[in-house]
Amino acid sequence: MEKKNIDWENLGFGYIKTDKRYVSKYVDGKWSDGVLTEDDTITMSECACVLQYAQTIFEGLKAYTTQDGKIVVFRPDLNAQRLANSARRMEMPVFPEEKFVEAVEQVVKANAAFVPPYGTGATLYLRPYMFGSNPVIGVKPADEFEFRVFCTPVGPYFKGGAKPLTIKVSDFDRAAPHGTGFIKAGLNYAMSLHAIVTAHKEGFDENMYLDAATRTKVEETGGANFLFVTKDNKVVTPKSDSILPSITRRSLMTVAKDYLGLEVEEREVYFSELKDFAECGLCGTAAVISPVGKIYDHGNEICFPSGMEKMGPVTQKLYDTLTGIQMGRLEAPEGWIKVIE
Ligand SMILES: *Cc1c(COP(=O)(O)O)cnc(C)c1O
Numbered sequence: 621m622e623k624k625n626i627d628w629e630n631l632g633f634g635y636i637k638t639d640k641r642y643v644s645k646y647v648d649g650k651w652s653d654g655v656l657t658e659d660d661t662i663t664m665s666e667c668a669c670v671l672q673y674a675q676t677i678f679e680g681l682k683a684y685t686t687q688d689g690k691i692v693v694f695r696p697d698l699n700a701q702r703l704a705n706s707a708r709r710m711e712m713p714v715f716p717e718e719k720f721v722e723a724v725e726q727v728v729k730a731n732a733a734f735v736p737p738y739g740t741g742a743t744l745y746l747r748p749y750m751f752g753s754n755p756v757i758g759v760k761p762a763d764e765f766e767f768r769v770f771c772t773p774v775g776p777y778f779k780g781g782a783k784p785l786t787i788k789v790s791d792f793d794r795a796a797p798h799g800t801g802f803i804k805a806g807l808n809y810a811m812s813l814h815a816i817v818t819a820h821k822e823g824f825d826e827n828m829y830l831d832a833a834t835r836t837k838v839e840e841t842g843g844a845n846f847l848f849v850t851k852d853n854k855v856v857t858p859k860s861d862s863i864l865p866s867i868t869r870r871s872l873m874t875v876a877k878d879y880l881g882l883e884v885e886e887r888e889v890y891f892s893e894l895k896d897f898a899e900c901g902l903c904g905t906a907a908v909i910s911p912v913g914k915i916y917d918h919g920n921e922i923c924f925p926s927g928m929e930k931m932g933p934v935t936q937k938l939y940d941t942l943t944g945i946q947m948g949r950l951e952a953p954e955g956w957i958k959v960i961e
Contacts (some may be wrong), residue, residue, distance in 0.1 A: 624733045628740035631775030633906065638771050640730035642723045645753075646713050646765040654723055656730050660770070669752030669762035676806040677706035678749035680905050681867075683728045683771070683960065685738040686948030691728060691960045693746070694946050696721045698867045703748060706803035711761035712750060720748065720767075721958070727769045728960045734773045738947065741776035745906075777907035782939075784913030784928050785902070787841065789891070790815050790827035794842065794862075797833050801862030808864075812842040826902065828915060830891060831860060838889045844902035845869040847909065848889065849934040851898045855882050858889040868942070869903040874953065875941045882934070895922050899932030909939045 626636075637660050644654035669675045679699040686692055700720035707714045724746055728735065736742030748769045752762025792815040795801020800808060812827075819827045826844075831837040838858045840846055845866040848856045855876040857869055876882040894900070900912040913928040914921055926932030931939065944950035945957070 621732050623735075623737065626734075626736075626773060628736045628742045628773070628775075631736070631742045631773055633774045633777060634772075636734075636772045638731045638734045638773070640727065641768060641770040642727050644715070644719075644723070644767045646767070649713075651713070651715065651719070651767070654719070654726070654767075656726060662766070664753045665755040667755035667757055669754065669756040672756060673752075673759060674805075674807045674810065675710060675712065675752035675762055676749065677703060677710055677712065677751075678747060678804055678806065679703050680804075681724070681746050681748075682905055682946075683735050683744040683746060684946055685735055687738055688948055689738065690948065691732060691735050692946075692948065693724060693728060693958045693960060695867055695871065695956050696724045696958055697955070698870075699724075699748065702804060702865065702867070703750070706805055707750065709800060709803045710805060712752065712765055715750060715767045723767070723769045724748065725958070725960055727771050731771050732960075734771065736773055742773055744771050745774045746771045774906075778910070782907070782909075782911055782931060784911040784924075784926065784931070785825040786823075786914040786916065786928075787826040787828050787912055788819055788822065788824040789915065789917040790819065790829050792818075792827070792829070793832040794827075794829035794839060795832065797831075797862060799862060801839070801860075802864060804864055809842070816842055824916065831862070836890055836892070838891055838894070839863055841902055844904035844907070844910070846889070847872060847901045847903055847935075847938070848894070848897045849899035849932060851896065853882055853898075853934060855884045855934070855938075856889060856897075857884075857886050859886045860888070866903050868905055868908060871956070872903055872909065872938050872942055875938055875945070878953070879941050879950075880934075880937055891917075898924065899926045899935050900924050901931070901935045901938075908942055909935055911935050
């Protein structure tokens, strides 16, 4: 298969239109057979539920070329499961999990020429999503929905290596107790835009959100979960019902335990503990782990011993091991890698 003429090494993290996308529609209580289409536009009513009341959810995952030239996708079954959970909370019909994985597979296959070659640092980012498409003016869920998957090639999240980030403790909240923080819904992002623009204007890379009820516990950033490393090399991640369960973070916890032999803990993490930790990272599909060097809290700074030049040693090992698994350099746990034939 001939690859597209793209400067893979210099790709940014942006949208590039690819050849095919997958569409299935939910009408009269059932999902239509999905089709691949070249049409990258969507036509719907001006009163569509998604436009008026933001009834929309999404997923994000990647396809890679491995060292031996296979195209693989990382744990798509977990994205299928998470989209189903998001759908239930948003009063949307569940898209069958096996059909989700098939849709992802079809989109990768149909756009194989856009899957970046091994060693370029680039990957094919996949975006499954679902939205309420029929007109709704009184507040209620839509009756008709579309499930779609498109893809776009993206460059390495950090060009020239990952420089540690500086993040600020936000004065805004991301998620309420008993709210929607644990699902991947567009609405959680819409309301974070002001907080992120504010943080950037002030010169910070990201926001750290605390628990909305007590503002004493660490939750996550706008789009990534936290991992901390204690001074005695324990890997700790915050536990809360309002955190989005990152597949990268869950995978890294397994890697820490089973590949690196480290002790791992998922528990409430108090902000007051952070000054005693050795390393801090943000985990998500886009960057795998981004190291955090410094946290700014209303005039006070917490500087991690790992510093502002490079990842801490444990963070680096976690990063190398997980990317090694994804790129086929290390043996993967059962079921983590789906080969696209
Ligand atoms: C998507 C997302 C993450 C990262 O999840 P991954 O499955 O690792 O990509 C973390 N936090 C939020 C709020 C997210 O939306």
